[in-house]
Amino acid sequence: xxxxxxxxxxxxxxxxxxxxxxxxxxxxxxxxxxxxxxxxxxxxxxxxxxxxxxxxxxxxxxxxxxxxxxxxxxxxxxxxxxxxxxxxxxxxxxxxxxxxxxxxxxxxxxxxxxxxxxxxxxxxxxxxxxxxxxxxxxxxxxxxxxxxxxxxxxxxxxxxxxxxxxxxxxxxxxxxxxxxxxxxxxxxxxxxxxxxxxxxxxxxxxxxxxxxxxxxxxxxxxxxxxxxxxxxxxxxxxxxxxxxxxxxxxxxxxxxxxxxxxxxxxxxxxxxxxxxxxxxxxxxxxxxxxxxxxxxxxxxxxxxxxxxxxxxxxxxxxxxxxxxxxxxxxxxxxxxxxxxxxxxxxxxxxxxxxxxxxxxxxxxxxxxxxxxxxxxxxxxxxxxxxxxxxxxxxxxxxxxxxxxxxxxxxxxxxxxxxxx
Amino acid sequence: xxxxxxxxxxxxxxxxxxxxxxxxxxxxxxxxxxxxxxxxxxxxxxxxxxxxxxxxxxxxxxxxxxxxxxxxxxxxxxxxxxxxxxxxxxxxxxxxxxxxxxxxxxxxxxxxxxxxxxxxxxxxxxxxxxxxxxxxxxxxxxxxxxxxxxxxxxxxxxxxxxxxxxxxxxxxxxxxxxxxxxxxxxxxxxxxxxxxxxxxxxxxxxxxxxxxxxxxxxxxxxxxxxxxxxxxxxxxxxxxxxxxxxxxxxxxxxxxxxxxxxxxxxxxxxxxxxxxxxxxxxxxxxxxxx
Numbered sequence: 010x011x012x013x014x015x016x017x018x019x020x021x022x023x024x025x026x027x028x029x030x031x032x033x034x035x036x037x038x039x040x041x042x043x044x045x046x047x048x049x050x051x052x053x054x055x056x057x058x059x060x061x062x063x064x065x066x067x068x069x070x071x072x073x074x075x076x077x078x079x080x081x082x083x084x085x086x087x088x089x090x091x092x093x094x095x096x097x098x099x100x101x102x103x104x105x106x107x108x109x110x111x112x113x114x115x116x117x118x119x120x121x122x123x124x125x126x127x128x129x130x131x132x133x134x135x136x137x138x139x140x141x142x143x144x145x146x147x148x149x150x151x152x153x154x155x156x157x158x159x160x161x162x163x164x165x166x167x168x169x170x171x172x173x174x175x176x177x178x179x180x181x182x183x184x185x186x187x188x189x190x191x192x193x194x195x196x197x198x199x200x201x202x203x204x205x206x207x208x209x210x211x212x213x214x215x216x217x218x219x220x221x222x223x224x225x226x227x228x229x230x231x232x233x234x235x236x237x238x239x240x241x242x243x244x245x246x247x248x249x250x251x252x253x254x255x256x257x258x259x260x261x262x263x264x265x266x267x268x269x270x271x272x273x274x275x276x277x278x279x280x281x282x283x284x285x286x287x288x289x290x291x292x293x294x295x296x297x298x299x300x301x302x303x304x305x306x307x308x309x310x311x312x313x314x315x316x317x318x319x320x321x322x323x324x325x326x327x328x329x330x331x332x333x334x335x336x337x338x339x340x341x342x343x344x345x346x347x348x349x350x351x352x353x354x355x356x357x358x359x360x361x362x363x364x365x366x367x368x369x370x371x372x373x374x375x376x377x378x379x380x381x382x383x384x385x386x387x388x389x390x391x392x393x394x395x396x397x398x399x400x401x402x403x404x405x406x407x408x409x410x411x412x413x414x415x416x417x418x419x420x421x422x423x424x425x426x427x428x429x
Numbered sequence: 430x431x432x433x434x435x436x437x438x439x440x441x442x443x444x445x446x447x448x449x450x451x452x453x454x455x456x457x458x459x460x461x462x463x464x465x466x467x468x469x470x471x472x473x474x475x476x477x478x479x480x481x482x483x484x485x486x487x488x489x490x491x492x493x494x495x496x497x498x499x500x501x502x503x504x505x506x507x508x509x510x511x512x513x514x515x516x517x518x519x520x521x522x523x524x525x526x527x528x529x530x531x532x533x534x535x536x537x538x539x540x541x542x543x544x545x546x547x548x549x550x551x552x553x554x555x556x557x558x559x560x561x562x563x564x565x566x567x568x569x570x571x572x573x574x575x576x577x578x579x580x581x582x583x584x585x586x587x588x589x590x591x592x593x594x595x596x597x598x599x600x601x602x603x604x605x606x607x608x609x610x611x612x613x614x615x616x617x618x619x620x621x622x623x624x625x626x627x628x629x630x631x632x633x634x635x636x637x638x639x640x641x642x643x644x645x646x647x648x649x650x651x652x653x654x655x656x657x658x659x660x661x662x663x664x665x666x667x668x669x670x671x672x673x674x675x676x677x678x679x680x681x682x683x684x685x686x687x688x689x690x691x692x693x694x695x696x697x698x699x700x701x702x703x704x705x706x707x708x709x710x711x712x713x714x715x716x717x718x719x
Contacts, residue, residue, distance in 0.1 A: 079686045085470040104689065108471035195581065196667075250558040252670055253578030258559070391688040399671050406670070428466070 034325045035066045036332060039084075039091035040317075041077040050348045058335050065328050075196065085110045085320070092323040093333050096143060097387040098134035098313055100221070104391075105318075106137045112319040113140040117330040126339065128376060131314045131354035134383065143318035144337040145354030147276055147345070150312030150375045151202050152295045154281070155270040156263070159185070160294075163269070168296035172239060175299040179246045182269045188248040191268035193259030194405055195252060197398040201385035202272060203243075204401060205311045207236035209382045211303035220422075221383075223390035224429035228418045232303060237404060237411030239301060244405060252402050264289060272298070274312065275371045279350025282365075295371055310378040313387070314354055396421040456702060463696035468689045481696035490672045491697070494680040497587050501594070501676065502655035508595035510647050513602035514640075518632045520603075521610045534607060537600030545597075549664035552593040556580050580666050583673040590665050590674060602647050609643035610636055649712040656704050677701045 040051055048071070055067045070091060072080050077095070084090050085105060096102045096111075105111050118124035118141055124132070127144065135143035155168060163182045169175040182189035194200050208217055212232035220226035244251075248259065248268060263271040264285040273281075282290045300307040317336060319329045335341060342353040350365075352358055352372045361369050375381070386394050400414040463481055467474040485491050516537065520530040540548065555562045556579035564576045579589040617635050626634070637644070659678030662668060668675040668683060675683070677697060685694025 082469045082686055082689070086468075086472075104468075105470060108468065108473065110470055195669075250578040250581065253558045253581030392690070395683075395688045399669075402669065403671050 032064050033066055034064060034328050035068055036092040036323070036325055036329050037068045037070060037089075038332065039070045039072065039081070039094040041072055041074050041095050043071050043073045046348055050345060053344060053348070054336055054341050057341070058332055061335075062328070062331065065325075065332070067332060088322070090320045090322050092320055092325060092329040093317055093336070094320065095146070095315070096318045097315060097384070098143060099383040099388040100223070100390060101387040102135075102143065102318065103137055106142055110321055111142050112321045112323065112326060112329075113142060114144075114319060114330055114333070115141045117326075118334075123334055123338075126356060127337075127354045128356050130376070130378075130381070134313050134381070135316060135318075143316045144333055145314035145316045146337050147349075147351040147353055148312075148314050148372060148375045150275045150310045150371070150378070150381065151206065151272060152275060152297055152310075152371060152374065153270050154263070154273050154278070154293045154295050156266060156268075157292055157294050159187075159266070159269040168294060169299045170296075172299045172301045176242065179243070183246060185269075187268060189246045189269045190243065190248070191259040191263040191271040192247040192251050193254040193256040194402065195255045197402050198384070198386045199256050200240075200401045200405060201394075201398065202274075202311060203240055204236065204397075205382050205385040205388075206298040207239045207301070208233060208305070208385070209309055209311065210298070210301045210305045210307055211236035211239065213304050214306050217305070221388045223393065223422075223425050225426065226393075226422050227426075228393075228415060228422045232305065233415050233418075234411045235303060237414055241404065241407075241411060244407060247405075251405055260284075275375065276351050278368055278371060282350070290365070290367060293367070295367065295374075297374065306380070308378070309380045309382050310374060311382045311384070312375065313381055313383045316354075390425050392425050393418065393421050459695050459698050459702075462692055463699050465692045467691045469686060469691050474692070477692065481693045484693065485696055485700065490675055490680060493672060494675040494677045497674060497676045498656050498658060500587060501591055501658055502652045504591045504595060505598070505651040505655050506648055509599045509602040509651050510644060512595075513599045513647070514606050514637070514644060516599070516603045517606035517610055518636055521607055521636075522628050522632070524628065534600075534604065538604050539600065540597045541601035543597070545660040546664055548593065548597050549661060552589075552596075553580070553665060556589055581670050583670050586666055586670060587674045590661055593665070594661055598651075602651065605647055606640060606643055609640040613639045645715045646712075649708065649715065653705055653708045653712070656701060656708065677704075 038051075038055070042048060042051065051069060051071075055069055058067060059065060078101075081094065081096070085108075090110070096105070102111065115124075124141070131145045131148060132141065135141055135145070153168070159182065160166075160168075160178075163178070163185055165178050165181060169178050179189050192199065212220075212230050216230045216232070220228050220230070248254075248262060259268075260271060260273070260277070260281070261284075262268050264281060278290070278295075281293070297310060317333055319326065319333055323329045337353050337355070339355045339358065342355045342358050345351050345353055346359060346364065350368055386398065389397065397414075397418050400409060400417050403409040404411065404414050464476060464478055465474040466477050516533075519525065520534055525533070554560070558564060558576070558578040558581070561579070563579060567573065567575050577585055579585050613636065617639070618631055621631050621635055657678065658676045659682065662674055662676050662679045663682070666674040668679045677700065681694045681697035681701065683694075684690045684697060
């Protein structure tokens with residue numbers, strides 16, 4: 010009797026464990042944060058998700074920022090494509106959507122109403138042809154951070170609001186014997202952020218919105234040349250060897266007090282707190298790119314959320330979307346803020362007193378902005394950016410002129426239009 | 430007899446299949462891909478015939494890349510083969526003692542066994558404009574005017590990368606030549622000494638002619654290697670500033686994987702194949718003649 014009972018028990022145990030094993034699904038997750046504390050955060054997310062969903066196993070793959078841009082293009086064309094992966098909204102993602110590589114998650118988000126948990130303006134960048142393709146992982150925008158002590162030393166009592174005031178302040182700061190702006194452009198995405206700001210201020214909104222569409226963009230508005238002239242005026246105030254040093258090298262110079270200001274992403278502010286001298290965060294203030302006299306919109310902020318998308322080839326769309334929602338949802342959003350200092354796209358994530366004032370205020374700049382202007386490099390067609398980026402490095406080295414830069418851009422844009 | 434020959438062929442078939450599938454088929458596929466406009470992440474493709482080849486022929490970056498590969502080859506032959514041969518002769522001659530010779534042979538060989546990313550990182554910091562060793566040395570000897578951003582200055586960038594490779598591989602070529610020198614019969618040197626030949630004459634009349642075939646192999650290895658160049662440029666400069674350090678390998682990679690022109694990248698790959706194949710033929714021919 011006992012023998013029979015034990016045999017039956019063993020059979021049941023075997024069958025149930027086999028069923029449980031058969032039901033376990035594995036989803037591959039690819040992100041681009043290879044260092045601490047980001048790695049630990051993602052490990053925590055995966056651990057928590059697997060705890061709450063015992064039938065799902067998440068396999069994490071990590072590739073650093075620059076190689077990520079190349080690797081994702083290769084693996085999306087194979088059967089090993091990750092189920093959930095990082096992507097920059099805009100043309101970087103849109104080309105994958107056009108190629109049918111990314112899952113439309115609109116119905117998944119509407120089914121349980123989770124779409125409405127997110128800040129609307131931060132979902133817009135993930136919409137293509139009326140469908141939603143991704144969710145925001147962290148909000149981001151570009152601002153100048155400045156050293157209040159150095160500003161005071163130069164006799165500047167408030168940050169500049171207009172480009173005229175900005176130029177006056179740069180002169181006063183240069184008189185202290187320093188290069189006022191820290192700038193590292195060895196990877197030209199750095200200059201793309203400046204150019205996105207000046208383009209948007211110098212060119213009417215409806216025109217640059219058309220121009221970023223590779224099928225129709227001509228880049229012929231004279232405002233683009235004017236924008237580059239504004240950028241050219243700033244070049245004498247950058248540190249030496251701009252095109253030879255990295256953004257991180259330049260930031261180290263700013264944190265050491267060698268420069269008075271730097272154009273940084275809002276998500277870098279927690280990093281400045283972690284890496285800078287003790288109490289450095291209290292010494293800095295922020296201001297958006299100053300307004301110009303141009304015909305563009307002066308109040309928009311350069312920056313876009315970064316997020317994650319689901320592969321259209323996933324065999325487990327339900328589980329992949331569930332993981333995406335979990336990763337970008339409220340619970341993990343609070344953990345992200347606690348561990349990394351970044352806001353995700355969830356509405357009313359925390360109250361103001363729960364975070365440092367500078368982090369809350371800069372995030373409010375994003376939430377209050379009527380519209381965000383995408384980073385130039387990820388909003389442009391790859392071929393157009395290939396020419397634009399090289400010309401901008403030449404301009405930074407002052408070996409070409411704004412007019413010549415735009416001539417080259419117009420030439421390549423015309424070539425690209427023929428492909429559509 | 431005939432059936433035995435047929436039977437033997439069966440043993441060759443697996444190896445032949447592997448070579449066909451993994452070497453010749455991809456080469457053929459690459460050529461077909463070069464006739465299409467396509468990306469790495471999509472199955473969609475448009476037939477464009479030989480348009481990519483026509484575009485390459487009018488692309489100034491292609492000629493910059495070709496020129497840089499040729500420069501790399503010239504410098505590599507002069508430094509790695511020329512200077513490597515000089516070092517081999519010095520270390521195997523009577524100029525240095527046996528122990529010192531072995532020591533320097535090992536020291537000079539070590540860079541070639543370090544991985545390229547590690548070497549590139551090391552030299553990246555040597556060339557760093559702010560904290561780099563090179564600018565530091567120049568400043569310390571009062572040559573501040575020569576300080577520059579070595580990897581970001583279009584006039585110095587390609588030469589800076591080339592010099593890194595010479596540092597890395599001269600020792601490797603030197604060791605190959607040392608092995609060849611060690612095979613030369615000692616009697617030849619003894620006879621020359623009896624005839625009153627000095628070290629210089631022995632090198633000119635015995636050593637160099639005796640290792641001629643190895644010098645030729647080293648030259649061809651170096652030249653072919655120069656046209657397959659990729660990692661050094663990719664890590665050190667990424668082809669910049671303003672594409673002045675592009676070589677064919679990075680130019681192909683940039684087109685295919687950065688700028689979504691897989692077909693164009695394939696066409697560049699075909700050109701690299703033609704060049705290296707031509708050089709290999711020269712190599713085969715030189716083997717036969719030596």
